Amino acid sequence: MTRNKSFKQRVRARMDRTGESYSSARAHLLARADGAPASASLTRSDTASEGVRAGAGHTASTAAMDTRIPDGSVRERTGRDYAGWFALLDAWGATGRTHTEIAAWLVQEHDVPDWWAQTVTVAYEQARGLRVPGQKKDGFAVSASKTVDVPVERLFAAFTEADRRERWLPGGDLSVRTATEPRRLTADFGHAGRLTVRFTAKGESRAVVAFEHSKLADAEAAEAAKAFWRQRLARLKDLLEKEGT
Structure with missing residues (x-):
């Protein structure tokens, strides 16, 4: 709990300093924690913002x-x-x-x-530039998926069990709303939208996780979320497969 609170404080401090959205600031800090260049997600976010300011041309x-x-x-x-x-x-x-x-x-x-x-x-x-790709009535949305060589039950637990989740999603303020083990869950993701996650078994020791991150504030937040989940799912796959079945 203390660790999560400290991380949120760092996110909000960056928001105050840079003017970024919550999800964008969070993605930068997590990227740095993994040793990934924060400039990569910043560049994508800036490009998306320019598209919006130019009328999404x-x-x-x-x-x-x-x-x-x-x-x-x-x-x-x-x-x-x-x-x-x-x-x-x-x-x-x-x-x-x-x-x-x-x-x-x-x-x-x-x-x-x-x-x-x-x-x-x-x-x-x-x-005609009236709507940006990914934009919905309640905000923006992005999707992602990953195939992991572990049983579907272990993949599901990596999302629902806090100690397991902390290993690949450190500081992740994920609050599960509904869950049907081991097939589906919905969750709030802090101040950064809603997750709908589906799990599909591909045999006894392989499974696919696919989800949509919706209710994002703007195109910049969507681009940041896309980069963020790409990093996090790669980390999840690496951890679970190294642990074995």
């Missing part, structure tokens, strides 16, 4: 195009590809409309199924 649009549902699938399900819908939405004046208004217009005026209306709306908002 080229960087955001390119990222969105790399991850969205393929054009052919959209055309098959809705009758138009992205370019066709974007042109129609531009002519309608969608850049001045809310997400709800755009999706409703697609459903009501063009008979687009609700799920596909949401898909087209999000893609349009990203392409």
Whole structure:
């Protein structure tokens, strides 16, 4: 408890000094503790922030195009590809409309199924700089996964048992909300959002952990979280596999 409190004080001290978000400051301190260069996550965060300040232009649009549902699938399900819908939405004046208004217009005026209306709306908002990739109604979200050569029960325990968790997530203010052993858990992560974690057995001695870190404050926090979890999951895998089964 004392160690966790001391770490939180260091995080808040850095926040006061640098103006960073809680998750960004925390990621920097943990990166330094592992000997990783804090400048790496800082560079990614600064790049993301520039994208937001510039209206999420080229960087955001390119990222969105790399991850969205393929054009052919959209055309098959809705009758138009992205370019066709974007042109129609531009002519309608969608850049001045809310997400709800755009999706409703697609459903009501063009008979687009609700799920596909949401898909087209999000893609349009990203392409026009109205929404940054990873942004949701309640903030930003990132996801990560890792395959670890241990039984799924041990992987689950590494998240739920405080002493085990401290070894790979030092100072981690993780408060479990719900847990279904050894398949799923949700948890609050201090002042830095919500975790939804799923565990899948891949045989007797291999398992996959996959999770989403949501309710992040902004694009900078999302970039910091992405770098942070990449480091932490690598540490988790290394520790558990060295211990053996």
